[in-house]
Amino acid sequence: MGLDEDSLDYHSADPPGKIEISTTKPTSTQHDLSLAYSPGVAAPCREIDGDPEESFTYTARGNLVAVVSDGSAVLGLGDIGPEASKPVMEGKGVLFKRFADIDVFDVELDASDPDEFADHVAAMEPTFGGVNLEDIAAPECFEIERQLREAMDVPVFHDDQHGTAIISGAGLLNAAEIAGKDLSELDVTFAGAGAAATATAEFYVSLGVPEENITMCDIDGILTTERAEAGDLNPYNRRFAQDVPAGDLADAMDGADVFVGLSVGGVVDQEMVRSMADDPIIFAMANPDPEIGYEEAKSARDDTVIMATGRSDYPNQVNNVLGFPFIFRGALDVRATEINEEMKRAAARALADLAHQDVPDAVVKAYGDQPLQFGPEYILPKPLDPRVLFEVAPAVAEAAVESGVAREDVDADSYVEALEARLGKSREMMRIALNKARSDPKRLVLPEGGSEKMIRAAHQIADQGIAEPVLVGDRDRIRAAVDGLGFDVVPEVLDPEEMDLEPYADRLHELRKRKGVTRQEAADLVRSGDYLASVMVEMDEADAMLTGVTHHYPEALRPPLQVIGTADDTDYAAGVYMLTFRNRVVFCADATVNQDPDADVLAEVTRLTGNLARRFNVEPRAALLSYSDFGSVQNVGTSKPRAAADRLRADPDIDFPVDGEMQADTAVVEEMLQGTYEFSDLDDPANVLVFPNLEASNIAYKLLQRLGGAEAIGPMLVGMDKPVHVIQRGDEVKDIVNLAGVAVVDAQQE
Known part of the structure; x- marks a missing residue:
């Protein structure tokens, strides 16, 4: 099946189109509906009647943009009219929502006269917080935008003009920096003199390119003052007419530093590229075929050609999104x-x-x-x-x-x-931990210092002020990687081959001599990054450690467990995942450490997880989960969570609500808790979910993540005597940075 067939199926699948309207407030009860509509809706109406600006307070107007078009200049399709342009405008709405959480009504107007079009849009101002004009032909688009900017008190933005200008302008700033050229000295040639080209040239002037350094060409050649005086140019591109001899695009490109293509494909050849100045900048943005192909332009000369196109299959895509x-x-x-x-x-x-x-x-x-x-x-x-x-x-x-x-x-x-x-809720929750970490950064040792991920994470951790990272590994290898990544700051590096390891070997031997570790074995072990880092944390030479990016979880956990161990009042460590949904956060334990916990372990895991929740400013409500509710099934499996809940409720040091055993839906559905089980100690749905064994927890969090749309943060290790976290193999740099923030908050608690 070809792309056209795929697209037709995509757009026609029930429901047709790509967008829908959904409610943002509860509508499940009669009271909800009376607030949403009559009679309750009268109250915000009266407030807005008294002050129209209150429409931004009581309605969705402040997050609602109109995407408006007449379909007269749809990219790649031309003048197809308002009805045929609707799929494109719906698509624009999808991009607004996907990338910036902005709601959109697409409005397709059957109005060919610019004044009529502008009048229709201006009359809709009370509905919208902003207007995005789209796919309107030049020169009408200039006049429409001008009228609307004067008439309306909300942002009006013609993306076909200004979007390309802004994105390519960002590219020009960086390309000029790489080429070692100043914007004030650039000679720029444009192929195209329509809306996008004119707006882009104007924006380049705004950035610092002299207007007299811009040569613009249309299908008839260079825009000259002679052509302007003859009435050959429109009022908008006439500004860029130069007092130069007539010529074609090849003449204009000769000696130019920058070529900007906003015309049609194939109008530039290699000889024209070779005629440009040293290290030329070529923005060939015609779609779908650029003015000159990427490979063709790059191979035209031996110096550096900085190339951008409008295509996603080549580097440096100039994409309005x-x-x-x-x-x-x-x-x-x-x-x-x-x-x-x-x-x-x-x-x-x-x-x-x-x-x-x-x-x-x-x-x-x-x-x-x-x-x-x-x-x-x-x-x-x-x-x-x-x-x-x-x-x-x-x-x-x-x-x-x-x-x-x-x-x-x-x-x-x-x-x-x-x-x-x-x-997403996960970013909001991690921001809490990261802000706490930045308030008092701690020394964080990263034993897998030779890993590129760890090096990149260390750079971000230091750059964001989250911690003072220390990379353990071969110094030369780490420095080479830092240089290769282009980082200007080298984090602190500890190379075991350069260190006096005797004190660390002595301490490791002291800790493990009755566990079968000889002095020589201890000396060998501290050459390993994980053991050295663990001893450093145990000796208070570092405040926390992160490991695991290059090891399996049990292998990475073993050294810190052996050296640092659990806290004085704790017998068991546990791994916790924080799962974030759109409007809910839950902590799932234990998903990584204890395979078949008894009631004592479950009680301790619950206490530790509740304490962890508070580090994210979440007040814990814990449920001990099973497949039965409050004694409905009597067996060994259900008795463990029931006994754990009983012990926690009887513990005077537990100052958050705990109940169980209970089924998962009972724990998280308010109607079940307050209806069928109104006697429960949980007056609101649980946010700490403690599973009967590792198998159940691991399965559950992965199902919630993959099928329930939850974002998972973790595993966060709780119960250790000093802050230690073990990363899962395959975790990304952002996961390491997030756990670094958690580790620092742990150290602050210490």
Whole structure:
């Protein structure tokens, strides 16, 4: 089946299209419905009648954008009309929601006259927080945007003009840096003189490219003052007419530093590329076929050709999705009245800066594990990089405030936390731990220092101020890896071959001599990173340790268990996963350590997990799970969680509600707890779930993660005498960074 057939099936599958409207408030009872509609809805109506600005308080308007088109210039399809453009506009809405959690109504207007079109859109202002104009032909699009910006008090943004300008502008900032050229000295040639080209040229001027250094070409050749005087140019691209002789695109490219293609495929050949200045920058953005192919341009000359296209199958894709969702997010969150030049420049610079940073593993995997590191092949972040939201939206919001077009201000730190919460509860929860860690960073030893993941994690941990990382491993190998990754800061490195290991061997022998470890064996063991790190933590030369990225879990856990052991008041360690759902967080224990716990172990695991929940500012409510409810089945298996719950309820040191044994649905469904089992000590659904054995816990958390849509953080090791966490093999750098934050919070508790 071809792409067309796949797409038709995709769009026609029930329900047709790609979007739907869902409710955000409860609607399950008569009282809910009376609040949602009559008679309760009258109260917010009266508030808004008294002050129309209250519509942002009591309705979804503040997070609602109109995507408006007449279908006159749909990319790759041309003038197909409003009805045929609707799948594209629905798709735009999908991108807004997927990348920035912005709701969209797509509006397709049958209005060919620019004045009529603008009147229709302006009349809808009370409905929306912003307007995204899309796929409208030039020059009408310029006039429509101008009228709407003057008439409306919410942001109006024509993405076909400004989106390409902003994203390619970010690429230009980085490309010029790599090429060692200053924007004020660049000679730039444009192929194309339509809406996107004109807006992009204007934006480059805003970034610092001199207007007189821009040569623009259309199908008839260079835009000259002679053509402007003859009335050959429209009022918008006339600005870039130069007082130069007439010529074609080849003439314009001769000696140029930068080529910007926003025209049609195949209009540039290798000879034209060879005529450009040293280390040329080529942005061939025609879709689906660029003005010159990627391989063709790169092979045209021997020096560095920095190449970008509009295609996803080549490096440096200029993709508008890097811009519009996040620009609108920032504008909406400060209730900006417009998207001005300062906000656009802030977005471009934020994108350019992000391309300098280490790329998350998940993003690398999403793009086929290809190397992604700042340089000629990576001048723009990838669209699937979740960090774009946290970089661009705050930059845009701050620029809106500073330029005077914002009606509300935001605190930078709390705003980033709010943005993270939009992408999932796990980010919100980890932000709590990471903020605590940053308040008092601790010395964190990483015994697998030669691992690239550990090195990248150490760099992020240090850069974000989470901890003071110490890499254990071969110094030369680590330094070479740091240099290869382009990091300018080398974390502290401990090389066992350079160290006096005698004190550590003595301490290990002292701890393990009655467990069969000789002095010579101890000397051999401390040459291993895990044993050395464990002894360092035990001797208080480090506050915490992380290990496991290159070992199986039991193998990685063994050294810290042998050397550090469990806390004085604890007999058993346990592994806990925090699972985050859209509006709920649960802690699942024990998923990694105790295979068949008895009642004593279950009680201790419950206590430890409740304490862990509090480190995330979650007040624990614990349920001891089984396949029976409160004695409905009597056997050895059900008696263990029942006995554990009895002991915990009788323990005066346990200051959070505990109950069991109970079935999983009883524990998490409020109606069952308060209805059938109103006698339960849990007055709200449980958030600490303690399973009867490791097998059940491991199965359950993985099912919840894969089928229930939960995000899993962990395993977090509880019960150790000093902060230790063991990473699962295959974990990503972000998982290591997250557990580093948890380890530091543990150390702060110590």
